[in-house]
Amino acid sequence: MATFDLKSFSSALNETNKVQxxxxxxxxxxxxxxxxxxxxxxxxxxxxxxxxxxxxxxxTLGxxxxxxxxxxxxxxxELKVARWSDMFTGRMKTEIPPALKxxxxxxxxxxxxxxxxxxxxNAFGPIGVEGLAxxxxxxxxxxxxELxxxxxxxxxxxxxLLAKALSSRPPRLRVFIAGRNRLENDGATALALVFQKMGSLEEVAMPQNGIYHVGISALSEAFKQNPQLSCLNLNDNTIGPKGAEAVAKALPRLKNLKAINFGDCLLKSxxxxxLAKAxxxxxxxLECLDLSHNEIGRAACKELVDAITMLPDSGERLARVVLAGNSLGNAASKKGMKAQLGTAGELTDDEGESGDEDDDDDDDEGTESEEESDGESQDEENTEDSATEDAQHSVNISFNTMATSNNITLDTSGMDEVKNDVERFLKEPMLQNLERLGxxxxxxxxxxxxxxxxxxxxxxxxVNATLSVAGLSLNSDKAxxxxxxxxxxxxxxxxKRAASWPLTEKLLRGLALIKSEEKSPIRWHLPGCYAALARALPQHFPPALRSTLRFFIHAKLASLPAExxxxxxxxPVLLQD
Known part of the structure; x- marks a missing residue:
């Protein structure tokens, strides 16, 4: 019979109640x-x-x-929490390992x-892990x-190197975060072996890592050994249909899974x-599900909605379901899905409407058959794996610049009804909408x-409001x-809120200097934003934020579209003091 340790219980209680x-x-x-x-x-x-x-x-530490x-x-x-993010800006990589050590x-x-x-x-790369080992x-x-x-x-x-360091004495991690690291299949597979030994993971976030179905399958096997997993974020990797099969096989072991973010993962229908069947x-x-921008057809979207709203408590349980950027069908189809999902549903940024209610995604299935054929060569997969974020991002910037500079009217069908003039302007940042604000x-x-x-x-x-207005500055002195x-x-x-670094990240994303995990489009005109920023930088920006913006602008300059x-x-004030 187990004994009750009053001393340990009291110690734990005191630890919980103690002011940190x-x-x-x-x-x-x-x-x-x-x-x-x-x-x-x-x-x-x-x-x-x-x-x-x-x-x-x-x-920044030397x-x-x-x-x-x-x-x-x-x-x-007694030290328990070391928050040392963004701590080596401007340092040579050779300085970082000895500092960490x-x-x-x-x-x-x-x-x-x-x-x-x-x-x-901290962009310390593999050499930094050596200092952490x-x-x-x-x-x-x-x-x-938490790591x-x-x-x-x-x-x-x-x-x-990280997997090797952790494997000798696997900690009982609850949280593992490693987004935007280009881990790819081999890196994900190495970490998956360590995750299997842990068995304690509750949250895993590995977005934007160039992981394909091979790495996803390895991670899924590891997740089976972590039954407390409640939050899984693999946004902007290429899960695809094969990876979805691997995830589906893990779901019977993941009874605590509450939040999934597989946005922009090329799931297709x-x-x-x-996933819907699983x-x-x-x-x-589930409480939160993000499957946005996955080239999913109307019928498959409907199957997903039916699956997650099947249980009678879904109306109270579901907090956020994002299917934006998929082909949701015509207005009646979207209305029906919205009715099922209630306030949890986010169905805007639709990629297109289909008037055919019997659409069975034949084109989509044909594409999948070709991609998923057993004859797929490893060389082809490696070629896709090696596509850089910068190259993909440059395409996004080019489209944004062309669309705004040529006054192309973008399709805004399917947008939720705006509640006031500010929301109307933020959804469509045009001069006439700005003038509505008085x-x-x-x-x-x-x-x-x-x-x-x-x-x-x-x-x-x-940030969104500021850049929306700034984007109009080339055409309006008032703006x-x-x-x-x-x-x-x-x-x-x-x-006021001691949040200077979160602000920095949001500005970098809004100015298209780093890739965003979110898939909401950049609606503002970037040349106008940079013109307004050049005027504001010396007057309103603190030195650290000025330096950071200049660093990223200079680093990205060569890869940006010509315009x-x-x-x-x-x-020139945007590039140097």
Whole structure:
């Protein structure tokens, strides 16, 4: 008979109720090269009696500064959370491994037991993993619950090194995040072997990694050994019909799965039907499902909707179902799906309407048969695997630039009915819609946005509104002046909420400088946005944000379409001080 350990129970209860304290230098934009540069952080660490967390996000550390911080950490075995994302901007790759190793050695010397390690947005590549290996293999990570390595440029080699480091002592991770790393099939397969040993995963997010059905199948096998998995994000990989089959086979073991994001995964109708059948057969209790932009036909979309609304509690349980960007059929078809999904359904950005109610997606099935044939060569798959995000992104930018510069009217059928003039403008950012907002459009837009409670969504709305107005600046002085006010208020809103780095990411996405995980289209005119940005940059932007934008603009300049590149070169302030 098991005994009840009152002492352990009391200790756990005290840990839960204890107020978390620590040191947070988020977004200070400190350039820490020497031990002297790091003295403020060292002093704060030394003065903290209970260092539960240390957050250094948005600063940049050299080796000497990292060593000084590491020495301060040696006195803090209680450290549980290390949030060190975006911490090596402007550093040479050779500086990063010794800096990471020094920080790890400090925690090892202290005997710390981390629960959370976040090193996202540090482009250290495979060489950075070498600096992490000792830490990941140590007792410090033996109780690790969250490992966040989003946007680190790991590649296949980095993924293999990471898998090797984790496999010697697999932690009982609950959360694993590794989006935008070009892991591809081999990297995903290497990590899948480690996931099988963990058995504890609750959330896995690996979007934009160039993973095809081979890697998806390996991951699906691993997920079977993680029955507590509740959130799975494989957005913008190529799952395809074969990958969908592998996922479907894993579903009977995943009774806790609540959220799936397979947007932009080329499922097609065949893959969608496979998932629909699996959802139905296993009575999967989904709350959120994103299958947007997957080239799914009307009939298959209907099967999906039927499957996830089959159970009587679906109306209360479903919070978000995104099928935007698929062929949903005619207005009656979309209306019927919307009625089934209720407020959870997001069916806008439709790729087209079909008047044929008996459409069986024959063209789609023919394409799938060719793609999924057993004769598919490995060389063909590797060719697709190696397509770069930059090349794909340039195509998106070119289309956006052409569409806006030539005044092409885009099809907006299927859009939800707008609730007010601000929403109308944001959906169709044209001068006539801006003029509907009256003589003071900035205040009207801000009043609409400030009703949003969630910080992430609020910043998204600020950035989208600002760029929508800025895009009109080449054709309207009024729009240009309004854009300047909106830039200033957007930055003020981020500063007020201590969210400068989330703002940076949203601006980079809105300006098409990094690829977005979301599939909402860029509706604003990018040349106009950059013209307005050139005017706003020296007046309203803090130094760190200026530097970051210039870095990305300069890095992307050569790959941008000629029209946009010529536009940028007319504004040298966007490229250098």
């Amino acid at each position: 304290s620590g040191v947070d230098f988020t977004g200070k934009s400190l350039k820490l090269n020497t031990e002297k540069d790091a003295k403020d952080i060292v002093a704060a660490i030394s003065a903290c009696p209970d260092l539960y967390y240390l957050t250094l996000t948005g600063n 080796v000497a500064a990292a060593e000084a911080i590491a020495r301060a950490l040696e006195s803090h075995p 020094a920080l790890g050695d400090g925690m090892i010397a202290a005997g710390a037991r981390l629960k959370v390690l976040d090193l996202s947005d 000792k830490l990941l293999q140590s007792e410090v990570c033996s109780e690790l619950e 966040r390595l989003n946007n680190n440029g790991l590649g296949i080699t980095g993924a293999r 065949k893959g969608a039907r496979t 959802f139905k057969d296993n009575s999967t209790l 003589s003071n459009p900035v205040d009207v837009i801000e009043a609409h946005i400030e009703s949003t409670q969630d910080t992430e969504e609020l910043l998204t709305q600020y 240009g002046d309004a854009a300047q006010l909106l830039f200033a208020r957007t930055i003020a809103a981020a500063n 946009l590149r010529d536009s940028l070169q007319q504004h």
